[in-house]
Amino acid sequence: MTASQPFIEVRQARKCYGEIEVLKDISLTVDRGQIVAIIGPSGSGKSTLLRAINDLDPLTAGEVWLDGVRVNKTLPHRQYEKHINQMRQHIGMVFQHFNLFPHLTVRDNVTMAPKLLKGISDKEADRLAEEQLAHVGMLERIDYFPSQLSGGQKQRVAIARALAMKPKLMLFDEATSALDPELVEEVNLVMKKLAEEHMTMIIVTHEMDFAASVCDRVIFMDGGVVVEEGPPELVFRNPTQDRTRNFLRKHLEGAK
Amino acid sequence: MDTELMLKVYPFFLKAALVTVELSILTGILGLSCGALGAAARLSRFRFLRFLGAAYVSVFRGTPALIQLFILYFGGPQIGIQLDAFQAGVIGLGVNIGAYMTETMRGAIISVDKGQREAARTLGLSQFQTFRKVTLPQAMRLMIRPLGVNINALIKGTALVAAISVVELTYTAQRYIGSTYKPFEMFLIAGVLYMIIIYGTGRAVAWLDRRARIV
Numbered sequence: 001m002t003a004s005q006p007f008i009e010v011r012q013a014r015k016c017y018g019e020i021e022v023l024k025d026i027s028l029t030v031d032r033g034q035i036v037a038i039i040g041p042s043g044s045g046k047s048t049l050l051r052a053i054n055d056l057d058p059l060t061a062g063e064v065w066l067d068g069v070r071v072n073k074t075l076p077h078r079q080y081e082k083h084i085n086q087m088r089q090h091i092g093m094v095f096q097h098f099n100l101f102p103h104l105t106v107r108d109n110v111t112m113a114p115k116l117l118k119g120i121s122d123k124e125a126d127r128l129a130e131e132q133l134a135h136v137g138m139l140e141r142i143d144y145f146p147s148q149l150s151g152g153q154k155q156r157v158a159i160a161r162a163l164a165m166k167p168k169l170m171l172f173d174e175a176t177s178a179l180d181p182e183l184v185e186e187v188n189l190v191m192k193k194l195a196e197e198h199m200t201m202i203i204v205t206h207e208m209d210f211a212a213s214v215c216d217r218v219i220f221m222d223g224g225v226v227v228e229e230g231p232p233e234l235v236f237r238n239p240t241q242d243r244t245r246n247f248l249r250k251h252l253e254g255a256k
Numbered sequence: 257m258d259t260e261l262m263l264k265v266y267p268f269f270l271k272a273a274l275v276t277v278e279l280s281i282l283t284g285i286l287g288l289s290c291g292a293l294g295a296a297a298r299l300s301r302f303r304f305l306r307f308l309g310a311a312y313v314s315v316f317r318g319t320p321a322l323i324q325l326f327i328l329y330f331g332g333p334q335i336g337i338q339l340d341a342f343q344a345g346v347i348g349l350g351v352n353i354g355a356y357m358t359e360t361m362r363g364a365i366i367s368v369d370k371g372q373r374e375a376a377r378t379l380g381l382s383q384f385q386t387f388r389k390v391t392l393p394q395a396m397r398l399m400i401r402p403l404g405v406n407i408n409a410l411i412k413g414t415a416l417v418a419a420i421s422v423v424e425l426t427y428t429a430q431r432y433i434g435s436t437y438k439p440f441e442m443f444l445i446a447g448v449l450y451m452i453i454i455y456g457t458g459r460a461v462a463w464l465d466r467r468a469r470i471v
Contacts, residue, residue, distance in 0.1 A: 089380035099375035113379035
């Protein structure tokens with residue numbers, strides 16, 4: 001392990017569903033503390049790429065590395081399960097549809113995994129829940145059930161749930177796409193706060209403004225390849241590729 | 257209608273109704289166990305177990321329960337299975353209803369949103385932990401009502417064991433008809449008692465379902 005080794009590295013990722021190739025030989029690296037946005041039209045493979053990083057959608061070929069450890073190791077089933085469960089503890093993920101556990105309170109949503117996987121006591125778990133929920137501004141709702149929350153509140157709890165495992169990396173899969181417009185901001189604020197705390201984040205998003213204001217780097221994907229990447233001011237203001245320009249123009253028109 | 261006769265004989269029917277209840281409970285327990293095993297097999301990672309589960313379901317749902325009972329009770333001794341009528345009734349009906357319950361449980365488990373499993377796995381939970389803490393508690397709530405339907409069918413199905421001479425409600429009614437020649441009255445008593453049992457069970461299921469509802 002050298003100091004210059006990238007924190008996250010995806011090497012020659014390929015993903016096929018039968019005949020259809022949704023990721024075509026993608027390689028990328030992310031440094032510790034970096035915040036990367038992945039943008040692109042739907043069907044471009046951006047969610048698939050994100051979900052390959054924690055092996056939720058296993059790659060057909062290619063490697064994913066996190067902090068010097070291969071995530072998608074080739075191992076016999078049992079050993080692989082053990083390995084991937086270990087790896088996933090370090091990779092938080094936030095979904096478009098929140099996926100809170102509806103049968104558990106907000107508190108239990110946050111503490112279930114740490115209790116099961118880290119064996120913390122009930123007291124520690126309570127403290128952890130309070131700390132994480134305060135962080136996302138949801139402490140007052142600690143004993144509510146998910147069905148009693150708004151979409152934005154649900155997503156903030158989902159973020160707290162992921163953070164409670166103290167991940168090294170957070171993946172956001174269109175975290176605000178399912179929200180009513182007026183609820184987007186509260187979630188964006190939490191994500192900005194995480195950015196200020198130097199959490200490493202990979203964010204699949206349709207929100208160009210948010211990507212531009214928070215991210216260090218923007219990756220534009222289309223048709224299963226990375227078409228263009230760079231700092232947001234370059235990709236958004238001065239794209240070199242036609243496909244990027246077309247996408248951004250269409251997107252702007254759509255926003256109007 | 258001979259109400260006087262009905263009032264005279266109904267206490268004997270109550271006894272028989274208890275046998276029906278007992279039969280239903282034991283059959284229910286066996287059925288739920290078979291259902292759980294069957295569902296586990298149907299959803300297994302191993303192709304062979306999936307095949308076994310599917311075979312179990314199609315054999316037992318694909319043939320009349322009465323034939324299954326006859327094979328077990330009358331045909332059993334030929335292949336070395338000696339059961340008394342009550343045992344054969346419980347096992348025959350239990351394994352039969354288990355096939356239906358297999359599908360009920362499997363249906364409930366697979367209808368838990370895939371995102372729930374994904375969220376749990378993403379946090380680092382194992383497959384088993386995910387099932388126990390996330391999928392199963394939600395599936396249990398989903399399966400209460402359809403299992404109630406299975407149990408309803410099971411209670412009515414216990415009438416079949418009259419055919420292998422288990423002294424339960426239907427058999428008792430038939431026996432009293434033999435001596436009174438009053439089929440209308442005798443079957444009416446039996447029918448009312450079945451209804452009471454089924455109504456009570458239905459209320460219990462509805463209560464469970466309400467209690468398990470997610471806030």
